[in-house]
Every structure is written in C-alpha cells, then in structure tokens.
Amino acid sequence: xxxxxxxxxxxxxxxxxxxxxxxxxxxxxxKTLLSAVELGVFSELARQPATASELRERLHLHERSARDFFxxxxxxxxxxxxxxxxxxxxxxxxxxxxxxxxxxxxxLEMFNARLxxxxxxxxxxxxxxxxxxxxxxxxxxFATLYAQPDKLREFMHAMTGLSMxxxxxxxxxxxxxxxxxxxxxxxxxxGLPVQVALAHPHLTGIGFDLPAVGPIFDEYVRxxxxxxxxxxxxxxxxxxxxxxxxxxxxxxxLHDWSPLEKRQLIARAFEALPPxxxxxxxxxxxxxxxxxxxxxLLMSLNMLIESPEGADYTGAECRAWLLEAGFREAYVEALVxxxxxxxxxx
Amino acid sequence: xxxxxxxxxxxxxxxxxxxxxxxxxxxxxxKTLLSAVELGVFSELARQPATASELRERLHLHERSARDFFxxxxxxxxxxxxxxxxxxxxxxxxxxxxxxxxxxxxxLEMFNARLxxxxxxxxxxxxxxxxxxxxxxxxxxFATLYAQPDKLREFMHAMTGLSMxxxxxxxxxxxxxxxxxxxxxxxxxxGLPVQVALAHPHLTGIGFDLPAVGPIFDEYVRxxxxxxxxxxxxxxxxxxxxxxxxxxxxxxxLHDWSPLEKRQLIARAFEALPPxxxxxxxxxxxxxxxxxxxxxLLMSLNMLIESPEGADYTGAECRAWLLEAGFREAYVEALVxxxxxxxxxx
Numbered sequence: 001x002x003x004x005x006x007x008x009x010x011x012x013x014x015x016x017x018x019x020x021x022x023x024x025x026x027x028x029x030x031k032t033l034l035s036a037v038e039l040g041v042f043s044e045l046a047r048q049p050a051t052a053s054e055l056r057e058r059l060h061l062h063e064r065s066a067r068d069f070f071x072x073x074x075x076x077x078x079x080x081x082x083x084x085x086x087x088x089x090x091x092x093x094x095x096x097x098x099x100x101x102x103x104x105x106x107x108l109e110m111f112n113a114r115l116x117x118x119x120x121x122x123x124x125x126x127x128x129x130x131x132x133x134x135x136x137x138x139x140x141x142f143a144t145l146y147a148q149p150d151k152l153r154e155f156m157h158a159m160t161g162l163s164m165x166x167x168x169x170x171x172x173x174x175x176x177x178x179x180x181x182x183x184x185x186x187x188x189x190x191g192l193p194v195q196v197a198l199a200h201p202h203l204t205g206i207g208f209d210l211p212a213v214g215p216i217f218d219e220y221v222r223x224x225x226x227x228x229x230x231x232x233x234x235x236x237x238x239x240x241x242x243x244x245x246x247x248x249x250x251x252x253x254l255h256d257w258s259p260l261e262k263r264q265l266i267a268r269a270f271e272a273l274p275p276x277x278x279x280x281x282x283x284x285x286x287x288x289x290x291x292x293x294x295x296x297l298l299m300s301l302n303m304l305i306e307s308p309e310g311a312d313y314t315g316a317e318c319r320a321w322l323l324e325a326g327f328r329e330a331y332v333e334a335l336v337x338x339x340x341x342x343x344x345x346x
Numbered sequence: 347x348x349x350x351x352x353x354x355x356x357x358x359x360x361x362x363x364x365x366x367x368x369x370x371x372x373x374x375x376x377k378t379l380l381s382a383v384e385l386g387v388f389s390e391l392a393r394q395p396a397t398a399s400e401l402r403e404r405l406h407l408h409e410r411s412a413r414d415f416f417x418x419x420x421x422x423x424x425x426x427x428x429x430x431x432x433x434x435x436x437x438x439x440x441x442x443x444x445x446x447x448x449x450x451x452x453x454l455e456m457f458n459a460r461l462x463x464x465x466x467x468x469x470x471x472x473x474x475x476x477x478x479x480x481x482x483x484x485x486x487x488f489a490t491l492y493a494q495p496d497k498l499r500e501f502m503h504a505m506t507g508l509s510m511x512x513x514x515x516x517x518x519x520x521x522x523x524x525x526x527x528x529x530x531x532x533x534x535x536x537g538l539p540v541q542v543a544l545a546h547p548h549l550t551g552i553g554f555d556l557p558a559v560g561p562i563f564d565e566y567v568r569x570x571x572x573x574x575x576x577x578x579x580x581x582x583x584x585x586x587x588x589x590x591x592x593x594x595x596x597x598x599x600l601h602d603w604s605p606l607e608k609r610q611l612i613a614r615a616f617e618a619l620p621p622x623x624x625x626x627x628x629x630x631x632x633x634x635x636x637x638x639x640x641x642x643l644l645m646s647l648n649m650l651i652e653s654p655e656g657a658d659y660t661g662a663e664c665r666a667w668l669l670e671a672g673f674r675e676a677y678v679e680a681l682v683x684x685x686x687x688x689x690x691x692x
Contacts (some may be wrong), residue, residue, distance in 0.1 A: 017441045017450055017507060018683065019423060024383075024454045026376035026460055028644040031638055032370050034471045044590045062475030068657065069472055071636040072643035077365060081637065103361055109369045123381045126415055161363060182388055253561040290417040291427065297418035298374040304411040311414065328469030337364065 015277045027116075032072050037105045041073065042088050046097035049087040095161065105287060106158030114141060115285035118305050127224040132305045146212045153189075160191035160220070161253060166282055167192040169335035171199040171251070174280060174343070175304045183208050183233070183243035185269070189220045193230050204229045206243045210236065237265060238289035242272035249280040254318070255299065263321055264343075270325045273346045280326065282316055282341035288316045297339035318342040362612035369420070373462075378418050383442060383451045387419065388434050392443035395433040415656035430567035441507065452504030460487060464651050471650045478651045480633035492558045499535075501564045506566070509597060510627055513538040515681035516544035520626060520689070527553050529579070531590035531615070532599040535566045539576050550575045552589045556582065583611060595626040599662070601645065609667055612690075616671045617641055619692045625673065628687035634662045641684035664688040 039059050051056065056066040070086055072248070073079040078096075080087050088097070095104045114133065121132040134141050145152050169194065176182075182194045187207030197205055207217045211234040221230045233243055236280065237258065238261075242248065248269045254262045268280045284296040300312035315332030319342055322330035327344030334340050360574065369479035380387065385405050390396070393526045402412040402688050416432055419425040424442075426433050434443070441450045460479065468477040481488050491498050522528075522542065530538045533553030541683065543551055553563045557580040558634055567576045584607070588594065593616045600608045629644040661678030665688055668676035673690035 013520035015440050016435045016511075017437065020437060020450070021349060021508070022455075023375050023379050023424075024457060025641075025644070026455075027373040027465055028648065029369050030372035031468050032644065032647060033366070035472060037370075038469055039472070061472050064475035064655075065472055065647060065657065067636075068643055068646040068650070071632075072640065072647060074637045075643050076369060078369075090361045091363065092363050095366055104366070108366075111370060111373075119373055120463055120466070122377050123384055125412055126381060127409050128386070134605060162367070162501065165362070202573045206546045236422060241399070275637040286417075290413075290596055291420045294375070294418065294421040295371075297414055297421050298371070298378065300414040301372065301411060301418060304414070309410075311411065341595070 001122060008271065009226050029072075029076055031116060032069065032332075033076065033078060034108055034116060036069075036073055036078065037108040038112050040098065041070075041079075042092045042096035042105070043098040045079070045088045046093055046099060047086045051084050052086070052342050055086055055311065058309060059120065101157070102161060103154075104158045104161035106154040108158075110155065110158075115302070115305065116124075122196075122305065125301075129304070130298075131308055135308070144315055146210065149212070151270070152212060153219075156188040156213070156216055159252075160189045163313055164195070165336040166251065166339040166341075167195040169279065169339070170197045170282060171340060173333060173335070174247075174341075175277075176203060176247075178202045179203070179246035179278070181245040182244045182247035184248065184249045184251070185237050185242065185265075188213060188215060190217045190230065190232075191220075192249060192251055194221060194224050195224060197226050197229050198224065205224075206231055206233050206245060208233050208243055210234065210235065237268065242268055244272060244274070246276070247278045247280065248273060249282070251281075252283045254281055255283055255312045256307050256310045261309070262313075264323070266321050266325045270344070270346060271328060275346055276310075277346045279322065279344040279346075280341050281322075281344075282335065282339060283339040284312065285318065285332070285342065286312050286314045286339040288314045290314065292339050299338075315340055315342055362620055375418075375422055377458075377462060378415065379422065380414070380454055380462060382419055383454045384425065384458050386444065387425075388438045388442035388451070389430055389444040391425070391434045392439055392445060397429045397430050398432070407610075411523060411674075435580065436673060437647045440510060448501070449506065450504045450507035450596045451501075452500040453508060453560060455506075456501065456504075456507075461648070461655065465648075468647065468651065475650070477654055481654070492556065495558070495561070499565075501535040502559070502562055503566075505598075506535045509537050510541070511682040512597065512685040512687075513541040514545075515685070516626065516628060516687060519679060519681070520593075520624075520687075522546045522549060522593075525549070525592035525624070527551065527591040528593035529591045530595045531555075531583050531588065532596060532598070533563060534559060536576065536578075537564045537566075538595055538597055540567060540570050542568065543572050543575050552577055552579050552591060554581055554582065554583065554589055583614065588614055590618060590620070592620065592622070593626065594619060595628070597627075599631045600627055601629055601649050601658045602653050602655075602656045606654070608659075609671070612667050612671045616673060618692070621692055622692045625668065625690040625692075626687050627668075627690075628681065628685060629685040630658065631664065631678070631688065632658050632660045632683040634660045636660060639684050645684075646662050661686055661688055 048154035048328050052067045078092050095113050118133045124334035125132045185208045187209050188209045193205045209260045214232045217232045231279050238333035284299050286296040319330040328344040331341050349660045398413045420427050426439050440448050471478045471624045531554045534552045534556050539551045562576045563578045572609035630645050631644040649656035665676040668690035675691040678688050
C-alpha cells in the first residue's frame with residue numbers, strides 16, 4: 001500500500017466513485033418505490049391527502065421509519081408535501097392510484113413480488129444461462145397468472161400503460177393509409193389496436209392472443225366504442241393459423257423466444273401476409289452498436305431471468321431475420337424512449 | 347372504465363410514467379453492477395482488456411447472456427468497448443479493481459451479498475419497525491466481520507474510500523489551526539485522521555475504535571508516514587473513557603443508534619472535551635426540510651434494515667442535541683455530496 005494511490009481524489013481529481021455508488025445503491029430507491037406501491041401509499045393519498053401520522057395509521061405502518069419513508073418518496077419526486085400534508089404528484093396520482101384506469105402499478109407490484117427477488121440470482125443466471133424465476137422450483141408465473149382473470153386483467157392493463165407511447169407512435173408513424181386490415185399478435189388488452197383504430201377510422205383490426213385474454217380485450221375495446229372495428233381471435237401464434245390481414249404487428253413478443261423460435265414466428269407471419277403486406281415488430285430493440293439503449297440491454301438480462309432462451313436483439317439482427325424470411329424490404333425506425341419498430345414489407 | 351381516462355398521454359401530455367418506471371426498474375441496473383463486482387469483471391479487465399469471448403471464458407460465464415451483460419455495463423458507463431475489446435473506465439479501473447488500494451468494491455460486495463436481499467423485506471421493516479438483516483435469524487454481521495481480519499480490513503478500506511471526500515472537506519473547512527490535538531471516534535482504518543493530519547502538520551491525533559481495528563489502523567497510517575502523529579486507542583465509546591483532546595469527531599456513528607444513545611454519545615463527548623474544545627459530527631445528514639437529501643433519507647431506511655433503533659437525522663435535530671448537551675454554540679456546514687457536519691463548540 002503506497003501513499004500516492006491512497007490519495008485518489010487528489011491524484012485523479014476528475015475521477016470520483018459517485019456514479020458507481022449511485023447505481024450500486026440504486027436498489028434502495030427502487031425498492032422504496034416498489035414498497036410504496038405494495039403498501040398502497042399512492043392510492044391512499046389519491047383518496048385524501050394526509051399528514052405523516054394519518055397516513056401511517058391508514059397504512060398500518062410502525063412509527064419508527066414511516067416519516068423517513070414518506071420523505072424519501074418526497075425527495076425521490078413521487079410525493080409532494082405542503083404544510084405537513086402529503087399528496088401525490090401528477091404522475092403518481094395518474095399512474096399509481098389503483099382506483100384509476102390509468103394505473104400501471106400492476107407491473108410494479110409484479111416487480112416487487114417477483115422480479116426484485118429473482119434478480120438477486122442474476123449471477124447464477126449469468127454463470128448457468130438458466131432462468132431464475134419460478135421455473136427453478138417447478139412453477140410457472142404466466143400459467144398461474146392466466147388462471148386468475150382479475151390478476152390477468154390488472155397485469156395486462158399495466159402493460160397497456162407501458163406500451164401506450166409506442167402504440168401511439170406506431171399509429172402516427174406507420175403509413176396506415178396504404179392498408180385496410182391489421183392484426184396484433186399477442187395483443188393482451190388491445191392497447192396497440194385501439195390506438196391504431198382511433199387514429200385511422202378506415203381500418204379494421206384483430207387482437208390475437210390466448211383464449212383467456214378474450215374477455216379482457218373485449219371489455220377494453222368496448223370502452224373506446226371500437227367493438228365494430230376491432231375483434232378478438234383466440235389462438236397460439238406458434239401452432240394456430242394467423243389472421244389473414246394486410247399488416248401484422250408483434251410487440252414485446254420476439255424477445256421471449258430463442259433465435260430459432262424468433263425466426264419461426266417471423267416465417268409464420270410472412271406466410272400469412274398477402275403480397276404487399278407488412279410486418280411490424282416492436283419493443284425495446286437494442287441499438288446496433290449495443291452501447292446506448294440501457295433499457296433494451298437490461299431487458300435482455302430480464303429475459304435471462306424470465307425465460308429459457310429469450311433475449312433482446314438489435315434492429316440490424318431483426319432486419320436480417322426479416323429479409324431472410326423473404327420480406328423484400330425491411331427498415332428500423334425509432335418510436336419513443338427505448339422502443340423502436342422494425343418493419344418488413346412483403 | 348371510460349374512454350377519456352385511458353387516453354392518458356393525450357389528456358395529460360406532460361405527465362408520463364417515465365420516472366416511475368426508471369426508478370421502479372432501477373434494481374436491474376443496480377444488481378447488474380453488483381454482479382459485475384462479485385464476478386470480478388473490473389479486476390479482470392484491469393489485468394488485461396479482453397474481447398467478449400475472452401472475458402466470458404476468464405469469468406466462467408455461460409455464453410447465453412455474457413455479451414448482453416458486458417454491453418449493459420458499457421451502456422451504464424462502467425465499461426468501454428473499442429473494436430470489440432472491453433476495458434474499464436477511469437472510475438471503474440480506479441475504484442473497482444481489487445488489486446488497487448483505491449478499491450471500494452468491498453462495500454458493493456457487501457451490498458450484493460447482504461443488503462440487496464435484506465432490502466427485499468423493506469415492507470416488513472416498515473410495518474414492524476424491526477431490522478431485516480441477520481438479526482432476524484439470530485446472526486450478527488458486524489460481530490462476524492470483526493472476527494475475520496482480512497474481511498474487516500477490506501470492508502474498512504471500502505469505507506475509507508467512501509468517506510474520502512467528506513474527510514478532505516473537513517480537513518479543509520474546519521478551523522484546525524485553533525487546535526492541537528484530535529481524536530476520531532469509531533475511526534475504522536483512520537481515513538479522517540489521515541486526511542486531517544496530512545493537511546495540518548501541527549496536529550497530533552488518535553483513532554479510537556474496538557481492539558480488532560488496531561492493526562488495520564496502524565498499517566494504514568504507516569502507509570502515509572504518519573505513525574509519529576497518529577496513534578490508535580482501543581475502546582468502546584459507550585463504556586470506556588474517551589480520549590482527552592481538543593477536538594472529537596464522529597462520522598457515520600450516530601445514525602446507528604437510538605435517540606437516547608445518540609444523546610449519550612454526545613454527552614460523553616461533551617464531558618471529555620476541555621473548555622474551548624469542539625465536537626464534529628458528520629455523515630449524510632438530512633436537510634432540515636427533509637425533502638432534498640435523497641441519500642440521507644434512504645440511508646435512514648437502511649438503518650431500519652440494519653439496526654434495532656438507528657435512524658438518520660437533520661442538521662437542526664443534531665444541533666439541538668449538541669446545545670442540550672451543553673455546547674455553547676453549534677452549527678451545520680455542508681461538506682461534499684450528501685454529507686454535512688455539525689460542529690459543537692464547548
């Protein structure tokens with residue numbers, strides 16, 4: 001041990017451990033928010049603003065750390081506090097109040113109940129290449145979820161909230177005027193079909209997903225008065241015939257599957273489309289240089305945790321798969337945030 | 347469910363879920379860095395830059411997700427990649443290479459092996475007020491750590507790296523020219539005494555801590571050629587006589603203890619000081635309005651996880667304790683980042 005190397009900030013005045021420490025302790029802020037969603041902090045405050053002691057009692061928290069918890073949420077930008085009364089911010093009021101249809105907390109509840117713990121085994125996943133979720137102990141989260149209609153509805157609704165920005169961008173950016181019909185494969189609640197149909201009154205569309213999803217899709221679509229133009233078709237996109245339409249879309253689908261299965265799904269889409277038809281693949285597609293889309297790269301590690309062989313991929317990789325499947329042209333286009341779409345023209 | 351509330355981005359164009367999702371998924375980035383430290387990514391690359399396949403083999407990782415892992419570290423700013431070869435950034439090379447004395451990864455290793463999992467029980471802690479670490483199962487991390495000299499040295503060295511900025515700020519900002527002697531209570535490796543002694547050659551000082559720390563302190567101090575001015579004194583700051591010096595310092599100490607114990611420690615310091623003496627308390631002290639020091643508030647939740655009754659506190663609270671103990675004057679002064687000091691003048 002020498003004197004010089006120990007005086008690091010003097011020797012390297014611009015090199016600080018700040019970023020390392022901020023990300024390294026980032027699970028503190030993350031888990032604080034996830035616990036707040038679990039405990040219903042935002043739903044309680046949406047009903048009525050409260051002092052620290054009122055809120056503590058309504059949530060049945062111990063007095064030791066309740067104020068630190070609430071004030072940490074203030075400092076993190078998730079609550080406001082005026083004259084000792086806590087209220088939601090506009091964003092937490094809109095997205096984290098369970099009573100509002102705009103609630104996306106279902107996803108954070110799932111992060112809290114499942115992924116936070118499973119990510120604790122990331123190192124094992126990296127060493128073995130094996131998923132680190134319920135599969136390890138013989139369980140299957142999605143099978144369980146699909147067997148519980150209320151939970152499934154809430155979860156799918158959270159996914160709609162998450163994909164809303166991308167769905168609206170696709171509705172705006174893709175040349176829908178050239179087409180008459182479309183189908184969304186793995187549609188869940190129908191977030192994408194609804195946004196596309198709202199923006200383009202000449203289109204009719206199909207939401208394609210497993211049978212359990214049907215009632216959820218139908219209810220959501222009826223809420224927008226779109227039942228005359230959007231319908232549900234039950235099916236398994238690996239084994240059942242795909243809808244015969246001008247445009248097929250697949251969002252947050254391909255990254256669940258192995259390279260071979262990805263190509264199979266793309267080939268099935270190609271076969272189902274008419275000449276002149278188009279396939280739109282979208283999710284948090286990794287930038288070709290694999291150095292800027294943090295969320296896309298971390299999502300790919302999440303696929304390690306969650307699936308036997310899934311992984312995210314770059315736009316260039318997806319474009320190559322589309323051309324290999326027979327599409328005459330394929331291009332990548334940014335949507336919003338970490339999301340992009342890859343379009344194949346038959 | 348109504349149409350209007352579902353079209354949230356249209357109705358509330360400036361309200362997005364982005365911040366909620368970024369913090370809510372923040373444990374992904376955090377755990378990715380912690381796994382990289384655990385696996386020795388930065389220590390390997392400090393020895394020699396490597397391609398993805400070389401690095402994967404050296405670390406014994408499965409091929410499935412190795413590149414995603416490395417490229418996520420690039421995107422997060424912890425690695426660089428040029429022509430397919432990965433290297434550390436200046437910061438990860440300095441702070442996360444185990445072979446360098448500037449290594450602070452010991453703290454992140456502890457986060458990875460202990461706190462990430464224990465924070466998974468934050469909700470239980472908030473409901474019960476009980477710690478959520480080894481105490482729950484009858485263990486005691488610090489007792490175990492103190493029984494392992496090598497682990498203790500590495501951990502204390504990580505703490506030194508973390509406190510370096512604050513120690514240097516205290517060396518600069520406090521009017522040391524008015525005093526001749528000082529002692530640091532709970533000194534660990536002696537990070538603060540070394541920085542103060544380096545900056546002020548007229549001072550002599552004492553590092554006060556439990557007996558097991560003595561050899562670690564002595565080695566660290568010798569590395570700076572300061573053994574003639576800094577000495578170790580073994581003791582328990584609740585039960586043994588405190589050093590008789592002009593200035594006492596306590597860093598990252600008070601937040602471990604209950605309100606009563608905090609006052610006891612302050613009272614013991616007051617009694618030990620001569621008239622004209624000073625006490626410096628420093629750590630990530632919460633801002634008086636409890637709304638801007640995110641790290642201080644989250645650290646207080648970490649004290650919930652880690653201790654039976656500990657909590658962080660505001661500068662105003664600490665100042666009041668000092669005045670109550672008898673100090674004639676007390677003031678709060680910012681140091682660097684989330685750290686501040688509270689000074690009491692007897």
